[in-house]
Amino acid sequence: MAETPLLPATSRALLHRIATAQTQGRAPSVAAAVLRDGAPVWSGGYGLVDGAVPGDDTQYRIGSLTKTFVAVLVLRLREEGLLDLDDPLSRHLPGAPAGASTVFQLLAHTSGIASETPAPWWERTPGDVRPELADVLGDDYRKYPAGHRHHYSNPGFALLGALVEQVRGRSLGQVLHDEILAPLKMTRTTLLPQAPHAHGWAVHPWADVLLPEPTEDAGRLAPAGQLWSTLADLSRFAAFLADGDPAVLPAAAVELMRTAASPPEGDQWDSGYGLGVQLKRDHGRMLAGHTGSMPGFLATLWFSPADRIAAVVLANTTTGVSVGGLGADLVRIVCEHEPRLPAPWQPLTSYDPALLELTGPWYWGPGAVALKLLADGDLELAPLAGPGRGARLKAQGDGTWRGLDGYYAGETLRVARRPDGTVDHLDLGSFVFTRTPYDAAADVPGGVDPAGWRGLPRD
Structure with missing residues (x-):
């Protein structure tokens, strides 16, 4: 089915938003694209690149979006059984x-190593300043104990890039081309700029004048922020990050990348990090992707798995445009102007009648929950009223179900039956659920007071 184009009012709102960002941020140019259900539905540019409005094929440097590409290459090694995420580097x-750091810690920025290289600032100096891998970290590179907190590290991804080269026996650029760019038909994503491309500028804070930013080959730091790309290519990459691609990485591995890998800080978190993927909460909507910056350039890619909407934003200025917020706004505009229609409800075509016996209300002590049978054979446990723990549970093929999220993620649900085959209780990670509150006829841990329920005695 062909993708339905955006309504004219939606397209106008998107153009207005990037125009406002370009003028208020005083950026030489801003270019953006939006996808729905994996297909491009809008793109636009504001400002000029070499005298013309930037288009889908205009290259910009994408900075730390490079890290997501490197993470995909590492996850491919894991899928092939060539490494485990818990392996030390x-x-x-x-x-x-930092060889004791695990692959997982480096991907999640929880290794505790330094955010940056020793001086001079690597983003504005040639890569040959640090010819050896040891040069990307100084002697005092350990800032926190490994695994204790998220601490963003550019050198950490330099190490991961070297890991990919070591295991594959080829340069990072060649591996990147063979394993991601070629399969996804990303013909305009390169390590060095290729025309037509934007030029990187710094804009004077108190005058409308420009200063060209240097465009250096980052050398050993290339995995942290080297790539150049276009709206068209990054739209293909966004579609891949939403659904995976059997030629690159399966959907389950991509979902792992966008799963929070370290605990958020603060009571109300609005951002997090998975494996080479940033997470952002915006207006109650969860977004995944990455932002990027290098001198003269800003970039972002966000997508909402729930809404199936993605946005890409590129700009050629060092500061001034909050591309992360701009990208989130583009997703929100589409979601609010054209809310996604739910899939039509349809009854099951087949089911296991024995599963119906498990559905309905259950009680953990006095707490009421409901167990539902879903269309794909999974179960869903949810509180009937008020706060409580719930989970989606996937059938394991042996009569048990495994928790997929929340408190019960990874825990096993088992059905405990009496000698006559009837259900006695459900056991979910040792929590017992019975058909009535503290069912005296069921095997409740600690037993049930034989006198049963009672009123509160009065004096």
Whole structure:
């Protein structure tokens, strides 16, 4: 089915939003694209690149969006059984600095190593300033104990890029081309700029004048922010990050990338990090993707898995435009102007009648929950009223179900039956659920007071 184009009012609102960002942020140019259900439905540019409005094929440097590409390459190694995410880096890259850090910690920025290289600032200096891998970290590179907190690290992804090269036996650029760019038909994503491309500018804070920013080859730091790309190519990458692609990485592995890998800080968190993927909460909507910046350039890619909407934003200015917020706004505009229609409800075509016996109300002590049978054979446990723990549970093929989210993620639901085959209770990670509150006829841990329920005695 062909993708339905956006309504004219929606397209106008998107153009107005990037125009406002370009003028208020005083950026030489801003370009953006929106996808719905994996297909491009809008793109636009404001400002000029070499005298013309930037289009879908205009290259911009994408900065730390490069990290998501590197993470995909690492997850491919894991899918092939060539490494485990809990492996220490030194197992695959002997002699590497921070070799005790695990692959998972480096992907999630929880290794505790430094955010930046020793001076001079790597983003504005040639990569040959640090010719060896050991040069990307100084002697005092450990800032926090490993695994204790999220601490963003550019050198950490330099180490991951070296890991990919070591395991594959080829340069990062070649691996990137063979394993991501070629399969996804991303023909305009490169390590160095190729015309037509935007030029990176710094804008004077108190005058409408420009200063060209240097465009350096980052060398060993390339995995942290080297890539150049276009709206068209990043739209293809956004579609891949939403659904996976059997030629690159399956959907389950992509979903793992966008799962929070470290605990958020603060009571009300609005951002987090998975494995090479940033997470953002915006107007109650969860977004996944990444932002990027290099001198003269800003970029972002966000997508909402729930709404199936993605946005890409590119700008050629060092500061001034909050591209992360702009990208989130583009997603929100489409969602609010054209809310997604729910899939039509349809009854099951087949089911296991024995599962109906498990559905309905259950009680954990006095707490009431309901168990529902879903269309795909999964179960859903949810509180009947008020706060409480719930989970979606996936059938395991052996009569048990595994929790997919929330408190019960990874825990096993088992059906405990009496000798006559009737259900006695449900056991979910040792929590017992019975058909009535503290059912005296069921095997309740600690037993049930034989006198049963009672009123409160009065004096």
